[in-house]
Amino acid sequence: MRQMKYPVFIILVIILPTEMLGQIHSVAGYIEDKSTGERLIGATIYDSLSNNGSTSNSYGYFSLKCYKGKSDLVFSFIGYKTYRVNLFVRSDTILRVLLDQQTYSLNDVLIEDRTNIIENPFMSVSVLPVNTMKKIPALMGETDVLKSLQTLPGVQAGTEGTGGLYIRGGSPDQNLILLDGVPVYNPDHLYGFVSVFNPDAINNVTLYTGGFPSRYGGRLASVVDIRMKDGNNKAFHLNGSIGLLSSKITLEGPLKNDRTSYLFSARRSWADLITRTIFEKKELPYYYFYDFTAKLSHLFSDRSRIFLSIYTGRDHISSIKTKSEFVSDGVKYIFGQDQYYGWGNITSSLRWNYVFNRKIFSNTSLTLSNYKYFDKKQIDNTNIILITGKTTDYKYLSNYKSGVCDIAFRTDFDLQPMQGHIMKYGAGMILHIFTPYARISLLGSDDSSTETDKVKQSAAEPFIYFEDDIQITNRLRVNAGLRTTGFLVDGRTYRSFEPRLSGRFKLADFHALKFSYSRMKQYMHLLTSSRITFPTDLWVPATAKVEPQLSNQYTIGTFFNLSMNIEISIETYFKSMKGLIEYSEGSSFMDPGNWESKIEKNGIGKAYGLELMIKKNSGKTNGWITYSLAKTERKFNDINSGRWFPYKYDRRFDANIVINHKFNEKIDASATWDFSSGNLFTLITDVYDTYLPKGEQWYIQYFEKRNNYRLPAYHRLDLGINFHRQKKSFYRTWNISIYNAYNHRNVFFVYFGNDDLHGKKGQIVLKQYSLFPILPSVTYNLKF
Amino acid sequence: MIFILIESSACEQILEVKYPERKAMITLNCILTSGDSILMEVKSSQSYPPQSDSTLFIKNASIALYEDQKLIGELKYREADPGIYPLKKKFQYFNYYLTDRIMAESGHSYSVNVSAPGFTDISANTYIPFPVPIISVDTSSVVINYSNSQLKSLECLINFQDPEGKNSYMLSVDRIGRYKMTYYENNVLISKTNTVRYFIPFFCEDPDVVYFRISPGSPGTIPLEKDEKDSWMSEVFITDDSFKNKVYSLRILIPYMLLNDNAYPQNPGEKFTMRKLNIRLYSINDEFYKYARSWYTQVYKKNDMFSEPVGVYNNINNGAGIFSGKSVSVDSSVVVRIYYNPSLK
Structure with missing residues (x-):
């Protein structure tokens, strides 16, 4: 409770004198799409008379302090017509602002709001609209949300075709990926070739790679905040698509x-449906994935709204079923084996938005996230004595999870107590239940022998945060915050104080300097191989023996x-x-054994780099170019003889070019x-031989340090063209894409093997395995 | 279908590896043993993959050895006697050797500088820890489960007091034997009795020990099976992480069948083995422990594509290998019966 007093105290101190003056009132409310009722995240509100501004939060809510009297409010959002309203503010006011979607001419296709880059105190943040993706x-x-993010500066992909995000020297577990x-x-x-997020159900994606606001925490490298659509509250709509890989409907x-x-x-x-139909009697292996997203929202009043959202998805891989039988010595033996494995997530959230006293916006949510990897194997053996007909069944069932x-x-609050301040504060509690390993084995004809081997660890993570976005002068604006967290596990309590600071100093209307500092703490680890990432990777908590992760950036x-809508950062x-x-x-x-006995702990790491982005936001031809120069290293006492070594995904150079061109409306x-x-x-x-310690001769394989060799550079060109047409009752789009247009053989993985390709089986060579050659595809999209 | 598509489109090709410009390194292997003469192996590394199985000896190196920063001598190259290595001249292979009159001693630090034409000079430092006495060895007969059968075994509890500081140990068990061999040399029949040390494999279920796995089926090979309890050990390494400054009791099990004289390598000629078990507890420094642990792990895991790459610990500046030290305390209180054909139970 002592931790709570601090932010509450600050809020009271700031609010009371302001209210006592009686000259300033709140203008607050929601900004929505006029045609769908969808609330708009990150829309800009600006009072041209007072030069005061604000943006709508993750729930479309804004709050702006205006002087008593006239205000000239301008509401704008990417892809929407700017809306201007003159108000005479007498008291606190709630507005519901409906913005019209912009019908663009050929020359003004916007891909991102351009004012934010100078005004916003945050840096290392990207908002990628779904339409751009x-x-x-x-x-x-x-269309893939995570792979689209890989085109942004500081974001690197993992292996060929996969959606893993490696951000500023971080590993995939250091990304906080939030869905609602x-x-x-x-x-x-x-296996990462497609991300679980269905773009048709997504409203907005925001990526933070540094300068994290204190409302986010729990990971070191990034926050990917994905917001689902609320659903059209004006009219029914249906859209769907048929692609080579999957089909979807919304x-x-x-x-x-x-x-x-x-x-x-x-x-x-859908590929498995065809193969299973064609090869009906052959028990071939098959693979399928699905995901299902649902959201329900209800508006009780202008102040109160409730949301219920659910996501569930699964990947299922069934291996070959085998069945064989033979007769020996008058006994018929029948052997059968069946195995499948996969993984899946279930997430759901119940959220309630409420506006107190027209000043304070609150969001209260109860959420669940459940990720599971499973592997089930069943072996059935039956022995039949042919003369007597006596049957004996032996069964083995292994269920690994x-x-x-x-x-x-959690509950979060937004308020603007006075001009020049936008505050956010909140608190919450997360209960984690980790199951790094659970296997149930049934053995015997009647399941009489059951073995359970289970490792389960629970932990509680309370947190509280406060942040204040302060306009100190016209040039200087900062967002300062503090997040404090705790982690209770194995009878041990970890605590963390995480100060955050972001700021901008405007040198001119078109030029700003920005700075940020973030301390982040992560109480969980993903135990993963440095050679390849699998769904079998284990999420494990910090424990009494294994410290949490910490970063300072x-x-x-x-x-x-x-001019010409060009941004450079x-x-x-x-x-x-x-x-x-x-x-x-x-x-x-x-390897068998407890995970804690198989790891090296207390490693340190460092990452540094330079990122450049040039973006053309509008026009017939638009897009962006990014370039990153980066280095990242890690050090553990008992890896690489205790010396620094480059992290596997240490890539010195990374560049992306994205170009969109609109030929005409079609x-x-x-x-x-x-x-x-x-x-x-x-x-x-190198190799060298030794006879130690007892006299046997063995070759020692030598490498100066881990990750000492850089594989060939990765490069790939993708092309896509869309043909749009409005039909009588629907709108259709044909998409033709070519992946890896110039058919470059990129390295998927390498290994040492015999040179059998050149008939030199005795010679060991390094072999590369490439995955995707040139791959054309066609997708048909429908919208009713 | 996705996999069929990927599989059909995926391809494998030889990667033109541009190996970094590397020249061969001097490799040095030397574990100084307190009270023993000093010898080293000095060889050249080979680029990977190796073009031949032969060892590349460096015969013209200059080696200077320092004790407590004072030069104590230069090592001379010699080609050791072939055959079974004798007690005081352990290595039958080619090596550098310092006269028998100069012995390594515990409690001292040593450093070495090696140079050879065409190679970058190397150097290394180490120290020899003091021996830790074996307080006692408690024995009893037990029956253990082994590969679905039972083995009558000698249980030995080796008790020692871990001194202050960070300490590591190596333990091995041996018996001294003699055998007579005859051979012709220059048309002259020579009869000779050699004294040899026979290492006795054992089991050790202590979870903290590091060991080189010996396949029971074919001793000397590395077993691939995961059931490590069935692996025999010829020596084990352990650090004092779990028993700092305490009396520790290390438990080993020696199946009686391994005390059978006939279980030892079939040397020609008459054979006689002494009845005393020599239980040797070596005090080793941390570098030797790390070297042994990493080397064993590399040998065991080098063909496992899922496991993390293993770099063998190396304390040689500008080169590779190990320069370390050990001192030993021996307990010979356990006397075993002479087993010629012991039953399994």
Whole structure:
């Protein structure tokens, strides 16, 4: 409770004198899409008379302090017509602002709001509208949220075709991926080739790679805040698509006009349905994935609204079923084996938005996130004595699971107590239940012998935060905050104080300098192989023996907003990390034993780099170019002889070019080119022999340090073209994409093997495996 | 279908690896043993993959050895006697050797500088820890489960007091034997009796020990099976992380069948083995422990594509290998019966 007093005290001190003056009132409310009722996140509100401004929060709510009397309010949002209203403010006022979607001419297609880059105190933040994502050519035509983010500066991909995010020297577990505020622990379908987020159900995606606001915490590297659509509360809409990989359908509409809306979206891969139909009697292995998203929202009043959202998805891989039988010595033996495995997430959230006294916006939510990996194997053996007919069954069933489940409650408040201040504060509690390993084995004809081997760990993570966005002068604006957290596990309590600071200093209307500092603490680890990422990777908590992860990140940058809607940003950062873990040398998830005995603890890391982005926001031709120069290293006492070594995804150079061109209202096209330094690989360079300690001779494989060899650079060109047409009753789009247009063989993985390709079987060579050649695809989209 | 598509489109090709410009390194292997003469192996590394199985000896190196920063001598190259290595001349292979009159001693630090034409000079430092006495060895007969059968075994509890500071240990068990061998040399029949040390494999279920796995089926090979309890050990390494400054009791089990004289390598000629078990507890420094642990792990895991790469611990500046030290305390209080054909139970 002592922790609570501090922010409350500050709020009271600031509010009371302001209210006593009686000259300033709140103008607050929601900004919505006029045609769908969808609330708009990040819309800008500006009072041209007082030069005071604000933006709508993650729930479309804004609050602005205005002097008593005249105000000239301007509401704007990317893709919408600017709305201007003159108000005479006599008292606190609640507005519901409806913005019209912009009908663009050929020359003014906007891909991102351009004013924010100078005004916003935050840096290292990108907002990528779903419409922009949908234009980016994708593998097999599957628009992918996470892969779209890989085109942004500071974001690197993992292996070929996958959606893993490696941000500023961080590992995938250091990304907090939120779907409507609920963490998603495994965002991958199809081993990462497709992300679990169905773009048709997504409203907005915001990526933070540094300068984190204090309302976010729990991960070191990034926050990917994905907000689902609320559902159209004006009219029914249906859209769907058929692609090479999957098909999807989305329905949305009002249950009660302007009050209650729903959204259902489903997606499923369909290849298995065909193979299982064609090869009906052959028990071939098959793979499918699906996801289902639903959201229900109800408006009780202008002040009160409730949301219920649910996501569930699963990947299922069934291996070959086998059955064989033979007769020997008058006994018929029948052997059968069946195995399947997979993984899936379930997330759900119940949220309630409420506006207190027209000044304070609150969001209270109860959320659940459950990730599970499963592997089930069944062996049935039957022996039949042919003469007597006596049958004996032997059964072995193994059911392996691992996963993590979070149940969380949090409440957040937004208010603008006085001009120049926008405050956010809140608190909550997360209950984590980790199951790194659970296996139930049934043995015997009657399941009489049951063995249960289970490792389960629970932990509680309370948190409280406060942040204040302060306009100190016209030039200087800062966002300062503090987040304090705790973690109770194994009878031990960890505590953390995480100060955050972001600021901008405006040198001119088109030029700003920005700086930020963030301290982040992460109480969980993903135990993953440095060689390859699997769904079998284990989420484990910090324990009494294994410390949590901690990072300090410092960033400075300069931002330009030039004519012709061209933005330039240059950022440089330094990040230090500690409390990292890795599998010990020679260990793997295949080894038996407790996970804590297989890891190296208390690793440290550092990452630094320079990121450049040039973006053209509008026009017939628009897009962006990014370039990153980065270095990241790690150090553990018992890895690499205690010396620093480069992190596997240390890529010195990374560049992306994204170009969109609109030929006319019916045809537009896009191209992306991705280049990055190759992944690192531990290459054995020498051998030497030794007889120690007892006299046997063995060769020792020598490499100077881990990850000592850089594989060839990765580069790829993707092309896409869309043909749009409004039919009588629907709007259709044909999309044709070409992945890897110039058919470059990028490295998927490498290994040492015999040179059998050249008939030199005795010679050991390094082999590379490439995955995707040139891959054309066609997708058909329908919208009713 | 996705996998069929990927599989059909995926391809494998030889990667043109541009190996970094590397020249061969001097590799040095030397574990100084208190009270023993000093010898080292000095060889050249080979680029990977190796072009031959032969060892690349460096025969023209200059080696200077320092004790407590004072030069105590230069090591000379010699080609050791072939055959079974004798007690005082342990290595049958080619090596550098310092005269028998100069012994390594515990409690001292040592450093070495090695140079050879065409190679970058190397250097290394180490120290030899003091021996830790074995307080006692308690024995009893037990029956253990082994590969679905039972083995009557000798249980030994080796008790020692861990001194202050960070300490590591190596433990091995041996018996001294002699055998007579005859052979012709220059058309002259020579008869000779050699004294040898036979290492006795044992089981050790202590979870903290590091060991080189010996396959029971074919001793000397590395077993691939995961059931490590069935692995025999010829020596084990352990640090004092779990028993700092305490009396520790290390438990080993020796199946009686391994005390059978006939279980030892079939040397030609008459054979006689002494009845005393020599239980040797070596005090080793941390570098030797790290070297042994990493080397064993690399040998065991090098073909496991899922496991993390293992770099063998190396304390040689500008080169590779190990320069370390050990001192030993021996308990010979356990006397075993002579087993020629013991039953399994």
